[in-house]
Amino acid sequence: MLAAIRSATLFGVEGRPVTVEVHVATGLPSFQIVGLPDEACRESRDRVRAAVLSSGLVWPASRVTVNLAPSSQRKGGSGLDLAIAIGLLAASQQVHPDSVDGLGFLGEVGLDGSLRGVAGVAPMVAALGSGVRPVVPSASAREAQGVAGDAVRVAGTLRQLVDALNAEAPWPEPPDNDLVDDIVPLPDLADVSGQAAARTALEVAAAGGHHLLLVGPPGSGKTMLAQRLPGLLPPLDAAIALEATMVHSAAGVRLPPGGLVRVPPFRAPHHSSSMVSLVGGGGTTLRPGEISLAHGGVLFLDELGEFAPVVLDGMRQPLEEGVIRLARARASASMPARFLLVAATNPCPCGGGPPGNCECDEAARLRYLRRLSGPLLDRFDLRVPVHRPDVDDLLASGGGESTALVAARVAAARQRSMDRIGMLTAHIPPAQMDALAPLDPDARALLRAELEADRLTGRGYHRVRRVARTLADLRGDELVGEANVAMALQLRVRLRVTSRGFAA
């Protein structure tokens, strides 16, 4: 007796449809899986057998062959367990064969017969197609509903599922979706006292899409500032939200209520992170990395200089293109990775401080900056000093503006930029700078003086102009004026390398 069950597997952040064909025939009892399963997939046999037996069902004393089609594509993980179990039960007549028509089964089975969620349910549900009702473990209900809505069927155990398929019990209700404890409020900018320059930098970064480097000693609040950037960004639009949801699902990260990632994500990988965890890859299924999890939001790299240079180097291509392409011997995948990069670093090994405070010797300082100036330093439009505020300053400055207030200005500036030039200012190509971000004469004179004094490199020049344009958008200025350029220059601090030279 043969049963064919619809299911799907995950590759990168994409689901791919798979048909699980289970053939139960007379002969010596055996169990074989064919069709390029990986190790986890091959272990299905043991899980499925234990689950079937502990659910009070019968393991057929027959020759069982499981074929995963199409056979050309490698299948990974434990997500096919449920389909294999149902296929086996249908082929051995324990589940009515007609009952599985029009259904697709996703999920892992536990030895005790429970159904367990797996990573990537959202893209796998999408891969089943619109004519198929997905059946998923209760734990994955939210992810599946984000894609397929009310068509989703859930079950908590294999027994429940079999009873529902055989119409001996009603389908279990999906768990209540909007659990209050899931809603974590974003940190508010109003909690940050002082730090006027860094606040401005966050606003500019959000409004123009500029990557931001925060330079300051430990304890100056760099992390606190970075965490407040996602709150300034607009909610993800429908297309990006779907992409971000697929990535989160594929990585096994819990999805928010409603199953769709709408709030710009904030990811802060540690500097000891491996290449695979940061940019993705590894295993048969090519898991998404932190840069993809940050898609649509913010990737925060604290202590930038401590990241392995090879890892930072691996981020250059995605920073350029907004997607990460991973190629493996058998397959290649591309995953979305368009994020705002925020990094933080000390100015020098001792943390620096006011002039004369630093006690590092020149060579150590130089080595430190050389680590920084590797692959990524030239990606930052904004390079902003963050100082440990002193008590007087804190008292004088009082509380700052709230996230809501600043986010409204950011949204207006982004709209202005999209209306006028059809892109965020960070993406203005150098060749179109004069056309898309014209300067008034005073602004031009200031920039020329900076170039002549060797305080600005050619690359720095374009970055300052883009930032000045964003500042103009935030103020609603038509032309970029001297004030915009002067402020942009202050948001691109020079790092002292020696007593005379500066890092560009």
Place this chain on the structure above:
Amino acid sequence: MSALPPEAYAAALAGLPAMTVHRLGALLRHHQPELAWQVALGSAAPQGLMRKVMADPATRAAIVRQANAASPEQTWRRCEALGSEVLVSGSARYPSLLAADPLPPPVLFALGSLDLLEGRRVAIVGTRNATAAGREAARSLGEGLAHAGVHVLSGLARGIDGCAHRGVLSAGGAGRPLGVVASGLDVVYPREHRDLWRSVADGGLLLSEVPPGVTPQPFRFPLRNRIVAALAEVVVVVESRERGGSLLTANEALDRNVPVMAVPGNPTNRAAAGSNALLRDGAAPVLDAGDVLVALQLDHRWANASAATERRRPPSRDERVVYDIVRHEPRTLEGVALAAGLELVDVAVRLGRLEIAGWVSQADGWFEVVGSPAP
């Protein structure tokens, strides 16, 4: 071999790592250079203090091994190629200032004009990690002294030392730069001082007590400082840390009854902690080159206002508000805005203009004043 002058052997001896100043002094006091070399090779019997030194088997082995690996001929050829003069203590050309010193360099290597040691001499020393204000003070002191015909001694280190000599060179006055270094005269350290090094040798005097080819070793820097102190009539410390090397120079100067003066720094400036401590201990303050000239009893107050200061556009009234805040102590952008009660962007515009005019400099987000405009 026999064509080599005695200085060649003295030069080679000065390059042996095991040959301390005391040992070399004793060796050359009791032996002619060529015989001293034979002693170092282990093929002649030592006299005087060296008898005790060479009696220690480990020391003897080290000296003999190093001497056998060295070549007086090669050292001499390097000196000749470089144009360096080799002065052995006790010889006619050896500077009398050093001959009278408690710890004179037994062998001295010189590039440039030794006659400059007959002129008036002030040492300017300080930290390598100086603030912009400190560097500007060193530069303008060097410039002012050179204008008044005073030679400026320094160690050619980064920071204060280098700035003082740059000031001297930019003045183009009768005062010349005198540099004392811890490495061989052909081993430029720090490397970014290559041009400065060259200019000092060409337009002034460069001295070392080790032969060409010797790389800088940490233990040689304090020894170099004693020569700076021995050659100076006054030592001016511009910015020194609490336990900075320039305080060692000041101590060497005090041991030799050479007056020590210091440029006052802001109490919060850690780079000036050592020089401020000197002031508290009674060192005379230096506000400009005139104060040093008074100490030298060259009390014709020399025509003030350096050329560089005059060339700058004076700050506007708006800019002045911001300048005065930064002059008080280094500030950040938001620090200035809070103190001035101005919007960030207004401060940014004013600081930008001040920086272009050259009144303010910025590094790591901190603003400092550079020089002072007429009130």
